[in-house]
Amino acid sequence: NAGVTQTPKFQVLKTGQSMTLQCAQDMNHEYMSWYRQDPGMGLRLIHYSVGAGITDQGEVPNGYNVSRSTTEDFPLRLLSAAPSQTSVYFCASSYIGQRDEKLFFGSGTQLSVL
């Protein structure tokens, strides 16, 4: 039971570098999302998708891009990393349809931008 798989688990970048955080789920979930977790601020929604080819912005989208070419994958791209993007990133997925859908989370990616 793989569930939601995130890679890498840890990453250190220099300011200005680019990278892609990978997220894959094997539950055929329509909904996928990316959150960042910062001390004292909870989890804040970056981007989300309700199906292949459909993406939308969350609360803190600036500096991040996403695409959804397949149901299974939802990569998060940092085009030019900044120290303010140092955080723990979580991918999460769920079905669409009920008002109380359970979100399934990956184990997170800890990113440091120097």
Add this chain to the structure above:
Amino acid sequence: GDSVTQMEGPVTLSEEAFLTINCTYTATGYPSLFWYVQYPGEGLQLLLKATKADDKGSNKGFEATYRKETTSFHLEKGSVQVSDSAVYFCALGGFYNQGGKLIFGQGTELSVKP
């Protein structure tokens, strides 16, 4: 906009003590309410949920009642254990056709001492 406010932590209790973590929300419409728990080094997992006013969610000895009149969803447990040490997040969801999209509170860290 929609938001969730939790009591600040950390909360430190002795084993078998009574736990209350306060959560209040602001929302348009009729949201669903959730408690998620994050154990050290892991992603979040659903603890309990409620979809309408006066519903009580319960799981693993934890309970929370959806109070529309006070816009609250406080988490309670009668007797905590060391294994309950974790970060607890209150969240608001139930957005139409947006699957598991959630707005989280800032999280409350609970530490239970033997």
